[in-house]
Amino acid sequence: AQSVTQLDSQVPVFEEAPVELRCNYSSSVSVYLFWYVQYPNQGLQLLLKYLSGSTLVKGINGFEAEFNKSQTSFHLRKPSVHISDTAEYFCALKMGAGSYQLTFGKGTKLSVIP
Amino acid sequence: GAGVSQTPSNKVTEKGKYVELRCDPISGHTALYWYRQSLGQGPEFLIYFQGTGAADDSGLPNDRFFAVRPEGSVSTLKIQRTERGDSAVYLCASSLKGPGLAGQETQYFGPGTRLLVL
Numbered sequence: 001a002q003s004v005t006q007l008d009s010q011v012p013v014f015e016e017a018p019v020e021l022r023c024n025y026s027s028s029v030s031v032y033l034f035w036y037v038q039y040p041n042q043g044l045q046l047l048l049k050y051l052s053g054s055t056l057v058k059g060i061n062g063f064e065a066e067f068n069k070s071q072t073s074f075h076l077r078k079p080s081v082h083i084s085d086t087a088e089y090f091c092a093l094k095m096g097a098g099s100y101q102l103t104f105g106k107g108t109k110l111s112v113i114p
Numbered sequence: 115g116a117g118v119s120q121t122p123s124n125k126v127t128e129k130g131k132y133v134e135l136r137c138d139p140i141s142g143h144t145a146l147y148w149y150r151q152s153l154g155q156g157p158e159f160l161i162y163f164q165g166t167g168a169a170d171d172s173g174l175p176n177d178r179f180f181a182v183r184p185e186g187s188v189s190t191l192k193i194q195r196t197e198r199g200d201s202a203v204y205l206c207a208s209s210l211k212g213p214g215l216a217g218q219e220t221q222y223f224g225p226g227t228r229l230l231v232l
Contacts, residue, residue: 004156032218043118043205043223044157051218090156100145100209101170102221104156 002027004091006105013081014113021076021108023065023091032094033074034102035065039087047089050074061085086112116140118224120206126230127196135191135227139208146189147221148181149205157205163189196231203228 003026013019025031032051036044048059055067065076074091091105119138127133139146144165149157159173163183171181178196183189193200207221 036223041225043225044207045223046220049218049220092156100147100162100219101159101173102147102149102157104158106154106156 002031002093002095002103004093004103004105006091006108008108009106010109010111012111012113015083016080018079019077019081019085019110021089021091021110023074023076023105025072025074025091025093027072027093027095030096032096032099033065033067034092034094035059035063035074035076036090036092036104037061037087038090038107044090047076081110081112083112083114085110118206118208118222120204120224120227122227123225124228124230126232128232129196129198131196131231133193133196133229135193135204135229137189137191137206137208137224139187139189139206140222141187143208143210143222144186145209145211145219146183147207147209148189148191149207151203151205151226153202160191193229196229198231201229201231 005024007022034049035047038044048057050057050067058064063078088107088109090107092102121136146163148160151157161171161181166186178194181191203226205226207223209219209221
């Protein structure tokens with residue numbers, strides 16, 4: 001069975017500092033990987049996704065993530081965070097072609113400190 | 115354009131009661147999904163509709179849960195004899211066509227219905 005692990009439940013970071021949110025996955029088949037962001041009282045919004053090709057994926061709001069197959073990781077990064085980035089971030093996977101079910105990690109709450 | 119909408123945004127009920135949660139997908143989206151997000155957890159898959167039919171309901175926790183999508187657009191998640199453990203945020207998502215030959219489609223999520231069973 002597939003699974004997603006987000007090791008950090010909470011990450012505090014000062015404004016304009018860089019941040020990395022970690023995501024590791026387990027799957028016996030090839031996967032598609034996603035990062036979603038959830039602002040308070042709002043739905044999940046897609047930040048970026050890895051389907052194939054270049055392992056460095058750029059998303060919205062200045063975020064990027066790197067797919068590392070050997071380490072089964074898909075860490076999310078931003079070089080300089082803003083107060084508005086304060087939210088909960090979810091890593092998720094789909095089990096490749098023909099799949100529709102997203103499997104999510106438990107989420108990481110990013111708090112940006114002014 | 116309009117995104118996925120869900121009503122009500124909050125629902126408080128008593129143990130044993132029946133509740134209905136509604137989802138309006140993005141217009142033209144044929145695929146619809148329900149997920150449940152318990153406190154401190156990521157969303158968990160419940161059911162997937164392709165058009166009017168439930169293509170996969172393997173995530174429904176038990177037979178108290180049921181969902182319909184009679185006209186291939188709006189969907190209703192129904193919970194009978196609610197229990198305190200049903201308290202969670204119920205999320206609905208839609209996508210344009212469904213997975214097809216590739217699981218690449220983006221699922222667009224609504225804001226969720228926060229259900230509290232007292």
